[in-house]
Amino acid sequence: MANQNSVDVAVMRSMLSRARGLGSAKSGTAHWWAQRVTAIALVPLALWFVATIIQLSHQPRAAVLHWGAHPLNAALLLAMLVALLHHMQLGLVVVIEDYVHTARTRLMTILAVKAITALLLFASLISVVRLAVSF
Amino acid sequence: MSDVREALMVGRGSTGKQVRRPLSPHLQVYRLPLTAKLSILHRITGVGLAVGVLMLVCWLVAAATSDGAYAAVSGFLRSPIGYLLLFGWTVALWYHFCNGLRHLGWDFGHGLELDQARRSNMFVLAGTAALTVLTWLIGLAAQ
Numbered sequence: 001m002a003n004q005n006s007v008d009v010a011v012m013r014s015m016l017s018r019a020r021g022l023g024s025a026k027s028g029t030a031h032w033w034a035q036r037v038t039a040i041a042l043v044p045l046a047l048w049f050v051a052t053i054i055q056l057s058h059q060p061r062a063a064v065l066h067w068g069a070h071p072l073n074a075a076l077l078l079a080m081l082v083a084l085l086h087h088m089q090l091g092l093v094v095v096i097e098d099y100v101h102t103a104r105t106r107l108m109t110i111l112a113v114k115a116i117t118a119l120l121l122f123a124s125l126i127s128v129v130r131l132a133v134s135f
Numbered sequence: 136m137s138d139v140r141e142a143l144m145v146g147r148g149s150t151g152k153q154v155r156r157p158l159s160p161h162l163q164v165y166r167l168p169l170t171a172k173l174s175i176l177h178r179i180t181g182v183g184l185a186v187g188v189l190m191l192v193c194w195l196v197a198a199a200t201s202d203g204a205y206a207a208v209s210g211f212l213r214s215p216i217g218y219l220l221l222f223g224w225t226v227a228l229w230y231h232f233c234n235g236l237r238h239l240g241w242d243f244g245h246g247l248e249l250d251q252a253r254r255s256n257m258f259v260l261a262g263t264a265a266l267t268v269l270t271w272l273i274g275l276a277a278q
Binding site for chain 2 (some may be wrong): 020039041043046050054055057058061064066084085088091092095107120123124126127128130131134
């Protein structure tokens, strides 16, 4: 007779799907991980950007154009915008998932956030490129 | 029911039958400890900063567009409302920054004990205040 404390269960699911992190959330840790990676990237980038903005805040547009024309500034700006907008979108999606309980509204709101973020990204990237080639 | 606390003891068991039992901390009767207040503040500042991102993109697009567009955006930012918004975003940014660093520390398993979390509360608040004052002192001195 079998040990009373053990139960024989035929698991009809390969361990691979568990190993890939697909639990009850239906997705893995990619979202959580990307949130952390962008956060770490934003630590130096945010410090750099605030320091830059302080210097530019009292200057005319010509100074902004001159600043943006430097390839290093443009590259850092592109890096910051990609990290910032991705981090923003990931955070907003978590907030929506937590507070919007109707499946339909939740999906619509998340799609709206993603669409707006994509447009903001394209608008800001094209602006950086335009600043970079303006001189 | 004698008062509101009684109403908050009403739950349903797994069979759907009404039962009297304490429910999870309810915002109207539960005084949140500072750690919990700072936790929700991370979200609130994050959402506020997302609005700030809209302003940032407007500023960039205006800078890339024309003198007129840039003058309009920087004119708005130099108005009293603009200054108030910029100050709010500065506080929100440094709070989210300091508390975000604390979150990264927690992710690595550091400072998870209650007394350590209470101490880091103070570091986050002091850091936010110091960085905000520093940012505006340098910013206003540069004008």
